[in-house]
Amino acid sequence: MRFALFPGCTISDRLPFIEKSIRMIAPHFNIELIDLPFTCCPEPNSVRSFSDKTWLTMGARNLALAEEAGVNIMTACAGCFESLSMSKHVLDSKPSEKEEVNKVLKKIGKEYKGQVEVRHIQQVLYEDIGIEEIQRNVQYPINYRAVIHPGCHTLRPQKILNLDDAEAPMKLDELVRAIGMESLDYMDKVMCCGAGVRGINREIAFGVLREKMDSMMMVDPEVAVVFCPTCFISFEAGQKVVNRMFDKKYNLPVYYYTEILAAAMGLEGVESILSEHRVKFSALGMLVAKNEPEIENATPH
Amino acid sequence: MERTTDADRINEIQHSAQPCFQCGICAASCPIFRVAPDFNPRMAVDEVLRTGTVAMTGREWFCAYCLMCEERCPMEVALSEILIDIKNLSANDGKVPPSIIEMMDVIRFTGKVSHASKRTEKKRRELGLPELPKPDVDEVQTIFEMTGALDRLMRFREAEVEPE
Amino acid sequence: MTTSDSVSDAGTGVEPKVEAAESEIRIGVFPCKCGKNIGAVVDIDTVAEYAKTLPGVVHVQVNTYTCADPGQKEIQEAIREHNLNRIIVASCSPTMHEDTFRKTVKGAGLNPYLCIMANIREHVSWVHQQDPEGATTKAKELVAMAVAKATSLVPQPELDVPVTPSALVVGAGVAGMQASLDLADMGYKVYLIEKEPTIGGIMAILDKVFPQNDCSICILGPKMVDVIQHPNIKVISMAEVDEVSGYVGNFSVRVRQRARYVDPDACTACAECIEVCPVDIPSRVDQNLTWKKAIYIPFPQAVPSSYVIDPEACLGMDLLRCGKCYEKCEQHAVIPEDEDKIIEFEVGVIIIATGFEPADPKKIPRLGWGRYPNVITSLEFERLINAAGPTEGKLVRPSDITKPKSVAIVQCVGSRDIHTRMGCSNFCCAESVKCALLIKEHYPETEVVIYYQDLRMHGKYFEDQYHKAREEGIKFIRGRVGEIQEYPHTKNLRISVEDTTHNELLLVDFDMVILSMGAEGVAGNVPLPISVTQDKFYIESHPKLRPVDTSSAGVFICGGAESPKDIRDSVIQASAAAGRASIILQRGRYPIEALSARIQQDICSRCGTCVKRCPYGAIIQDGTGRYTVMGALCQACGTCAGDCPKDAIVMPNFTNEQIFAQIETALKENPEEKIVAFACAFCSYRGSDLAGVSRMQYPTNARVIRAMCSGRYSVKFAQRAFELGAGSVLYSGCHLPADCHFQTGNHWMAKREPRIRNWMKRKGINDERFRIEWVSAGEGKKWQQIMTDMSEIAMKHADEIRKKRTAKSKGKTKGGKQAKSKRSPKTQGTKKGKKKTTKTKRKKED
Numbered sequence A: 001m002r003f004a005l006f007p008g009c010t011i012s013d014r015l016p017f018i019e020k021s022i023r024m025i026a027p028h029f030n031i032e033l034i035d036l037p038f039t040c041c042p043e044p045n046s047v048r049s050f051s052d053k054t055w056l057t058m059g060a061r062n063l064a065l066a067e068e069a070g071v072n073i074m075t076a077c078a079g080c081f082e083s084l085s086m087s088k089h090v091l092d093s094k095p096s097e098k099e100e101v102n103k104v105l106k107k108i109g110k111e112y113k114g115q116v117e118v119r120h121i122q123q124v125l126y127e128d129i130g131i132e133e134i135q136r137n138v139q140y141p142i143n144y145r146a147v148i149h150p151g152c153h154t155l156r157p158q159k160i161l162n163l164d165d166a167e168a169p170m171k172l173d174e175l176v177r178a179i180g181m182e183s184l185d186y187m188d189k190v191m192c193c194g195a196g197v198r199g200i201n202r203e204i205a206f207g208v209l210r211e212k213m214d215s216m217m218m219v220d221p222e223v224a225v226v227f228c229p230t231c232f233i234s235f236e237a238g239q240k241v242v243n244r245m246f247d248k249k250y251n252l253p254v255y256y257y258t259e260i261l262a263a264a265m266g267l268e269g270v271e272s273i274l275s276e277h278r279v280k281f282s283a284l285g286m287l288v289a290k291n292e293p294e295i296e297n298a299t300p301h
Numbered sequence B: 001m002e003r004t005t006d007a008d009r010i011n012e013i014q015h016s017a018q019p020c021f022q023c024g025i026c027a028a029s030c031p032i033f034r035v036a037p038d039f040n041p042r043m044a045v046d047e048v049l050r051t052g053t054v055a056m057t058g059r060e061w062f063c064a065y066c067l068m069c070e071e072r073c074p075m076e077v078a079l080s081e082i083l084i085d086i087k088n089l090s091a092n093d094g095k096v097p098p099s100i101i102e103m104m105d106v107i108r109f110t111g112k113v114s115h116a117s118k119r120t121e122k123k124r125r126e127l128g129l130p131e132l133p134k135p136d137v138d139e140v141q142t143i144f145e146m147t148g149a150l151d152r153l154m155r156f157r158e159a160e161v162e163p164e
Numbered sequence C: 001m002t003t004s005d006s007v008s009d010a011g012t013g014v015e016p017k018v019e020a021a022e023s024e025i026r027i028g029v030f031p032c033k034c035g036k037n038i039g040a041v042v043d044i045d046t047v048a049e050y051a052k053t054l055p056g057v058v059h060v061q062v063n064t065y066t067c068a069d070p071g072q073k074e075i076q077e078a079i080r081e082h083n084l085n086r087i088i089v090a091s092c093s094p095t096m097h098e099d100t101f102r103k104t105v106k107g108a109g110l111n112p113y114l115c116i117m118a119n120i121r122e123h124v125s126w127v128h129q130q131d132p133e134g135a136t137t138k139a140k141e142l143v144a145m146a147v148a149k150a151t152s153l154v155p156q157p158e159l160d161v162p163v164t165p166s167a168l169v170v171g172a173g174v175a176g177m178q179a180s181l182d183l184a185d186m187g188y189k190v191y192l193i194e195k196e197p198t199i200g201g202i203m204a205i206l207d208k209v210f211p212q213n214d215c216s217i218c219i220l221g222p223k224m225v226d227v228i229q230h231p232n233i234k235v236i237s238m239a240e241v242d243e244v245s246g247y248v249g250n251f252s253v254r255v256r257q258r259a260r261y262v263d264p265d266a267c268t269a270c271a272e273c274i275e276v277c278p279v280d281i282p283s284r285v286d287q288n289l290t291w292k293k294a295i296y297i298p299f300p301q302a303v304p305s306s307y308v309i310d311p312e313a314c315l316g317m318d319l320l321r322c323g324k325c326y327e328k329c330e331q332h333a334v335i336p337e338d339e340d341k342i343i344e345f346e347v348g349v350i351i352i353a354t355g356f357e358p359a360d361p362k363k364i365p366r367l368g369w370g371r372y373p374n375v376i377t378s379l380e381f382e383r384l385i386n387a388a389g390p391t392e393g394k395l396v397r398p399s400d401i402t403k404p405k406s407v408a409i410v411q412c413v414g415s416r417d418i419h420t421r422m423g424c425s426n427f428c429c430a431e432s433v434k435c436a437l438l439i440k441e442h443y444p445e446t447e448v449v450i451y452y453q454d455l456r457m458h459g460k461y462f463e464d465q466y467h468k469a470r471e472e473g474i475k476f477i478r479g480r481v482g483e484i485q486e487y488p489h490t491k492n493l494r495i496s497v498e499d500t501t502h503n504e505l506l507l508v509d510f511d512m513v514i515l516s517m518g519a520e521g522v523a524g525n526v527p528l529p530i531s532v533t534q535d536k537f538y539i540e541s542h543p544k545l546r547p548v549d550t551s552s553a554g555v556f557i558c559g560g561a562e563s564p565k566d567i568r569d570s571v572i573q574a575s576a577a578a579g580r581a582s583i584i585l586q587r588g589r590y591p592i593e594a595l596s597a598r599i600q601q602d603i604c605s606r607c608g609t610c611v612k613r614c615p616y617g618a619i620i621q622d623g624t625g626r627y628t629v630m631g632a633l634c635q636a637c638g639t640c641a642g643d644c645p646k647d648a649i650v651m652p653n654f655t656n657e658q659i660f661a662q663i664e665t666a667l668k669e670n671p672e673e674k675i676v677a678f679a680c681a682f683c684s685y686r687g688s689d690l691a692g693v694s695r696m697q698y699p700t701n702a703r704v705i706r707a708m709c710s711g712r713y714s715v716k717f718a719q720r721a722f723e724l725g726a727g728s729v730l731y732s733g734c735h736l737p738a739d740c741h742f743q744t745g746n747h748w749m750a751k752r753e754p755r756i757r758n759w760m761k762r763k764g765i766n767d768e769r770f771r772i773e774w775v776s777a778g779e780g781k782k783w784q785q786i787m788t789d790m791s792e793i794a795m796k797h798a799d800e801i802r803k804k805r806t807a808k809s810k811g812k813t814k815g816g817k818q819a820k821s822k823r824s825p826k827t828q829g830t831k832k833g834k835k836k837t838t839k840t841k842r843k844k845e846d
């Protein structure tokens, strides 16, 4: 399997340890990754809202790059996944838009033809590699109580993204179960984390996050698992803001899925990844350091 | 693209709002409405239907583009898209939240939304991550020029401001 | 529908025999003045003189009012006196008087189908009032076209078939039961087929029924007994229809009855067997809320009152594996060797009453049914509150068997949503109010809130219910529930909904939520060629005027199978369907469409195209591979003939030969100026008549050829017209998608367009000279516009031809002058003229 990795600005420039975890696990599943001079996807909400033509054309440029290289795109960020999939959907379903966009691309020596596919890494793991293969690679099952957050832009619009059931998603649950975790059902599982308006109105953004996390905390999770860097930041850094703003006491470790997958696979160098987290999970750190499951006294601190 | 003028865009918004029968499922599903009672997506559609025009109150920017409303609308009203359209109209009017202008500027000069700081660059090296190929910023400039983003930026502020 | 040998024999038995044309064609033409209606514009005497010169015409007689008694008598006398064998009445529209004159000639001993009409009123005098000369020319040509057609008319037999005095009713819900009882009481034998082990349908498992909230089984139970005890009704339960063949009056039905393993006549429903049966399975009647045994009775009042064994759950009725019930039953009612049975019988009519299914809550995952135990459907509620249900009538939460203190009722689940079903389900609003009242009645302290989008309490007594509900303190909030979430520990539910009246989000907690389920259609699960809507309900013959008839003669629909409805409406419809069906049964014979299609076996290449075209399933293939038309099913639309690649199908009175003769005659003079317009009898032709009745003026160059349905217009008609130089050609039909009187003829006609256009391209014929239009019977104005536009196109074409001719004959001065004198039929049909006439008309109205 060969993909152009589309890490997205947030991962490559702010959360490189997530990128590291992806590059760590990839060879074990025969995933070959190449790097292309991608721009921002661009960001699906703000850029598209500011100028949808710009959004579409930049998206088309990214798609065209992969097309030129003859590979499909694997995104690591839900936002990039939605943005590129939507661009592709618009371009493929509206010939007049495609024509306009290609006029601009021609100026920079590119053309979007419509041959490239956009996948999210969750799809690659779940659909192409499969739960069984993942289980086979797990050396040190991590059996914590997890809440998962699939993320708006992997789920909706379901008709176009087609990654999981938009109302009752189960695939990320299955993936965390594959590495030994218990996936807890909780209220507001498909609700947004509020990231989309963080730059516009902090009260609203963190108010949404508070609602979401209140629901998560009802089931006493030990960790949260996400598959999107933006959601990662929302929960990881955001919970501290929520604590200040709304007088809460959240202390929930948050992981991007491939980080804990790498840990469960016992891959070398995992400590360097996990040490970047703001909310640390000592038990997991210990586990990784010793390379042996030590789950009895696991407590988030 | 097809919608060359604001009028076209308004027409299109009206057209796509028409099937709405004001059931309120969108509002009941909107995470923003849950914490900001003055942002009601149903009312955004209702306003279009009632007045025949699109009011740009600035509240349209509150939409997080989570697509919950659109996913559930029983009439398949593309509400998130309508809100994107309304925001584009505001942007054309120069009514844009500063954070977005900032973001657009960063993209314009780097191709990315969050340009790597010295610290992350160091971190990447430490982690043994490859240096990522840099996008050609001229290409981004060209796209900004040809797709109207530059105009909108200019309209927002007369003088060009370099980021940082 | 398929057929057996005996049926195809019956089919061919009624096929009209083509009588050899008489040695001499003797045509009588009867031009009518219609008082001044025609006479003031058309010079009738000129028309008459002209008619005399036409081949085959031996008698011409002008009349002032041909349709009046003396006029009709004159026709009859002329037939006898001059030995006429083809009659043409040149007067008003055939829509108006074709039947009249057919009866007239029949009175004189002539086959009625040998009489046709030339429409010189609606198509001539009324629409060309300012151009008597052009009108007279057109009238002459219309008569000539009719004469040309009449030459090849042949007598058509008027046949009818005997009717078997019995009925098949499929589905034994309240509708099927009512229809059966009505027919049986009239004295007809009824076969009532039900797929479940008991009759009764949905109503049998409801607790109370709105609007009076009386006990459902108390009113239905006695009716169920009436049905099973009626000497004229044979109830066949656990059965489905396998095959239906034949046609109205003579359907052969084959039914497959599943093995019951208990003899219903011997079983006394003593319930001894369930004491010993070791197997528990979820009870379907109780919506899987409780258990039943592998040997069970659906509910105590079931009819037939007999147990039944679920063979999939049963361990084995032999003593080795289990056989406990067999041993226990003192009546020896358990029959381990029972088998599926095939039952065959003949009926004259069929009533479909297969009802609907409650919508599937799994299709709306945002409401959590299936994931959250305390979210239940309205049908589950009916069982919970029912004294005979799993909790003996105690309302409890499935999660912990406690009594809920607060209940939300969520409306429009599965209805009014593109993702499930667009339609309103009609009964759920009243159903919700009923549920709310039932809860209040049993547990007045419970808080009950109904979340609705539009409360549609439209039926008789419904508003009283609503009023009562308000008095009982039931809350109504306008807003459709967006989602339901479950609290992880208490299993309480949080609904989120916008109170749209106050523009306010409500996140409200409830102990229990009832989803008011809509309906899901099941139509199509009976092997009959009746069209169904997208959401699987049967399509009626006419939504207003023939609501319980279907497109297949002798097949009727009623109850939930037709559309979601309540019990009262189902019963009303059931009686209506029985009434309609009894008309056929009571007459004893059923007339067959005389003009039905006929396949010429020596030409037919057995391609089977016609079978796909026929909307009535009238064409069947017999054992030898021959395709034949079942006369009794054919409605004579001619869609099959329109696409038959071999022209093997004869449509009497609308044969290719006759239509070609009309085209050729129409184009004898100045073809390049003519519009050859094809119009279907039920929409477009009536639209053109309306233009006449409304005196909408247009140019005189159109020659209309009538067919039963636009599906008849084959590609060849346009080709022939263009080959003969027609200026423009129009194919006009009923509006797409659903207006076609013959259901799909217009679709098939539209599909031929590319073939015609490609052919035109190859021949270098300008694209604009051919048009397809959809004109309804109410669109006279549109007809006028089309005629005006197409006339311009024809005249433009004629101009080009003239120019070419003059270019060719350059130097010779002769042709030019002649061409000039032939310029356009001078009418007021130009745009200016049209405006004028509409203005004057408006003045008149003022």
Ligand SMILES: Cc1cc2nc3c(=O)[nH]c(=O)nc-3n(C[C@H](O)[C@H](O)[C@H](O)COP(=O)(O)OP(=O)(O)OC[C@H]3O[C@@H](n4cnc5c(N)ncnc54)[C@H](O)[C@@H]3O)c2cc1C
Pocket (backbone or CB within 6 Å): C170, C171, C172, C173, C174, C175, C176, C193, C194, C195, C196, C199, C200, C201, C202, C203, C206, C208, C209, C210, C211, C239, C240, C241, C353, C354, C355, C356, C357, C358, C378, C379, C382, C427, C431, C434, C522, C525, C526, C558, C559, C560, C561, C565, C566, C567, C568, C570
């Ligand atoms: C939850 C609920 C509550 C309701 N409450 C009320 C109420 O209070 N008052 C009221 O007026 N109405 C009520 N209704 C509506 C009422 O149920 C219907 O109006 C009524 O059942 C329609 O009767 P029917 O005979 O047409 O269809 P059904 O009752 O659906 O009967 C159809 C029968 O046909 C059988 N069948 C289906 N397909 C085949 C086949 N291929 N071969 C053989 N048999 C077949 C089925 O097994 C069934 O027995 C309610 C409906 C629901 C779902």
Ligand code: SF4
Pocket (backbone or CB within 6 Å): B019, B020, B021, B022, B023, B024, B025, B026, B027, B041, B042, B045, B069, B072, B073, B074, B075, B076, B077, B079
């Ligand atoms: S969900 Fe759709 S139909 Fe309902 S109010 Fe919102 S936009 Fe209108």
Ligand code: SF4
Pocket (backbone or CB within 6 Å): B026, B029, B030, B031, B032, B033, B041, B062, B063, B064, B065, B066, B067, B068, B069, B070, B079, B080, B083
């Ligand atoms: S897309 Fe915007 S309006 Fe729609 S539910 Fe999400 S935040 Fe609300």
Ligand code: SF4
Pocket (backbone or CB within 6 Å): C273, C276, C277, C278, C279, C293, C294, C295, C309, C313, C314, C315, C316, C317, C318, C322, C323, C324, C325, C326
């Ligand atoms: S034979 Fe079958 S039905 Fe009878 S008791 Fe045994 S399991 Fe039950």
Ligand code: SF4
Pocket (backbone or CB within 6 Å): C596, C597, C613, C614, C615, C616, C617, C618, C619, C629, C633, C634, C635, C636, C637, C638, C639, C640, C641
């Ligand atoms: S297509 Fe029309 S004319 Fe042909 S057999 Fe069927 S009903 Fe008769």
